[in-house]
Amino acid sequence: MDTFIAYLIPGIFSGAAYAIAASGLVLTYTTTRVFNIAHGAFGMVMSFIFWDFSQKQGLPVWLSLILVLGIVAPLTGFLIQRFIARGLGEAPVSVSLVVTVGLFVGLIGAAQAIWPPEPRFVPPLLADEMGNDKSFPVGETVVTAQQLITVLASIGVAVGLYLLLTRTRIGTAMRASVDNPELLKLYGGKPETVAALSWAIGISLAALGGILLVPVVGLDYYQLTLLVINAYAAAMVGRLKNLPLTFVGAMGLGIADSFALGYIPTDSVFADIRPVIPPLFLFAALVLLPQAQLRIGQVKGIVSAPVPSVPRMVVSGGVFLVVLLAVVSPMSEARLLLVGTAATYAMVMLSLVLLTGYGGHVSLAQLTFAGVGALAYAKLDSPNLYGLLMSALIAVAVGALVALPVLRLTGLYLALSTLAFGVLMDKVVFQNERAFGFGGALEAQRLSFFGNTVETTQAYVMVMGVFFVLVAIGILMLRRGVLGRLLVAMRDSPAACGTLGLDLRWARVGLFGLSAGVAGLAGALFAGLRGTIGAADFQYFNSLPLLLLAVVFGVTSVTGATLGGIGLMLLPVLSGSNPIAGGIVFLIIGFGAVFAGRDPNGLANLLFRLGRVLQARVLDRIDLNLPQLPSTTAFSRTKTPTREVSGGELFDDGYDEEPVPVGAGAASGGVAEPAGPPLAPTDQKGVQ
């Protein structure tokens, strides 16, 4: 009984802290439809600010609390809503998620730049001079003041939110905004004010959650940030809209976690289960979600990067290889490894071109699939084309397996389930001794072709280059063919594809599998390049910067993937031994993505445009395979459409190939059916 209570109390404590953080997440999501992946990162940064105020500057704890929770956090929330989150809610999930992933990466970078790594200690709120917390005995065990404060704070948050949402005007407006912000505007409400307030409260709650957990977790960039997965899981129990259920979920998670610590013997096979509980919880909550309704009512057309003709592909690929050969010839071993790493990243990004660029799905576990490929390659220990193929196929199978249990999910939920999967794989498989081994030094052999092993790193990098070109051409060919058309059709209108007879769920499984296969191939080649690989090479949260750079450089084109691969490789190089510089690079990339992420064609598109301008100037004619501006004057009867609400405006950044969608009215939620007969059906009753 005493053990029970001894583990129940910390369980309730962490549950309460998760509940506080999760309710902030739910609040911002329901009112603005932006799922803030960076919610935990905000909590982390706010905790650092709290440390700065209370420890470094020596302000009293209560004053620091008021400053952080009452001024810094709400102001941050307000500014984020005003300048970043605004309008994101209507965007496709590949845009809105990427932008908050950008915030995630940027905030971690900012924290590293402002507060360079050093041991920091945050005492509990009511600690004495020695940093020891007050505690009260409960039976055989004790409750610390911090635990008590946390539980009281969570009750306070619950009551406060309840009163705000039910008893105040602005709270009513918040609830109205959940259903229909446009309508709220018509009735004189101010959705923007509501959104700003939600974000202000949301970030404050993230801050509170972080500050309460810091004495237990420690002030760490990643630890605190990633605790948010607990909050995601709790929020998903409440289906991202129900606050009471979110609290229940958070408590359940906290207590389950604590009991796992208490009751599962450390030497049993289940000992590894504890770190897996939050992602499992998240995965389970997602699997139990009801079937996603197919959204109908929008004509979405996205101008993607032009697909080159076959001769052009082959010539470009050849030129690329020649340049690569020239570049790697004089290189040192260390640099060659870097080029090989860039090739790996670029190829993983190619898998995102397929999945996100063409298919419109977001995966937050792409590096995990690469890890599966690498692991399979090393374990199979047949370093030849057969082993490579098998590794890729195993990755295909795993990718399909991820999509299978969540067949019914789309968009955000699908992306979150990949995140949960990434965490699960990392904790259960990759970090397992039987996988990469202790310390992460699993050996892998270099690839051999028909008995001839590619010995030198130089030659191996060239082999990787050849594989990259082949995969790139394969993906471009696929885009030109039947499957590519299907992918675009599925992205543009899932509902129409369904009614035309396409089983969207299996198509999605296939797409995930194929994409994972490409990533797995990259991972396998990487294993051969490095010779030894470990869990640290494929940490799940590194899939986030990977996605980010892919989108920033252009997730719709091979050029974008190439540049993105080089960029991701350069990140740690640029930062070198100086974490501040590294933080700043992260910061620039992160916040760059916040703005660049709105155009999925990315920076690569700038190059294409430059190329077009040059071509137009130099050759005095426009190449035929460039996207044509859709004519808006082709019709006169239909009213010139206003810009489509969903997504359309987000690409309005001077990007001149912007299509003007038809059915603009049809797309925006608030517009009624076109009235055919000029007779109002209402008001007619009883007139005669």
Added chain:
Amino acid sequence: MALLEVDDVVVQFGGVTAVNHATFEAEAGRVTGLIGPNGAGKTTCFNVISGLQRPTKGKVRFNGKTVTSVPVHRRSKRGMGRTFQRLEAFGSLSVRENVRVALDIHRGIAGVVKPAKADIDGLLERVGIRAYADERADSIPTGTARLLELARCLAGDPRLLLLDEPSSGLDETETDAFGDLLRDLAAEGRGILMVEHDMDLVMGVCDTIRVLDFGEVIAVGDPAAIRADKRVQQAYLGYSDDDEDDVAHPPEAGATDETLVIPVVPANQGATT
């Protein structure tokens, strides 16, 4: 036995009953009109029939078999095709590619392995949008996009066509041609169920008409019977026989598609009767 039977279907969204014990059928070789005021539940009925919406209660039978819990794509494989009131063209693809995708999907794996050599342009010609074949689907006029959706459906050679306001966005000549096309399609043995607001088209083309109001079927019959039905006049048509001429030629407001049209005519029109 009718091709399609909707049997006592109820759809509730929270507390709102969108479809209330609706029962009707559509027969092969005939054009059935489904009319009613905005918000009467017509599109929801279509969603239930095509499988995008699960009914709270009731059954849908197609070709004699209950399909209520059959997923969307299987219904399509069994011969159902539909168009959307709010357009669902593949905006990033050309008009021709839109139809090609439909063909590929219809042919399944075979379509992926060996692309079809079907007469896509002939199909576009048939619905009258051949001229737009190479344009991106998000740049064509609304009416054309509706015809494109029809062409896309026809690529799958469906036995039942569900057309949701197919003529809005078409001008008078185009609507006439469209009416002829519908008769042809019905003559080929296809069943057509059409939600439509253009009363000239409905009365001219339909063999039989069902009128929905507040989710309920309030009248069934041929065009003449519907025109004469008092309840229908009250709920929807809003006129009695003596001022029919005014209404038969609706003012231009009805033709402006996709804009929020607030009809101002009916209030005094109702009062004159």
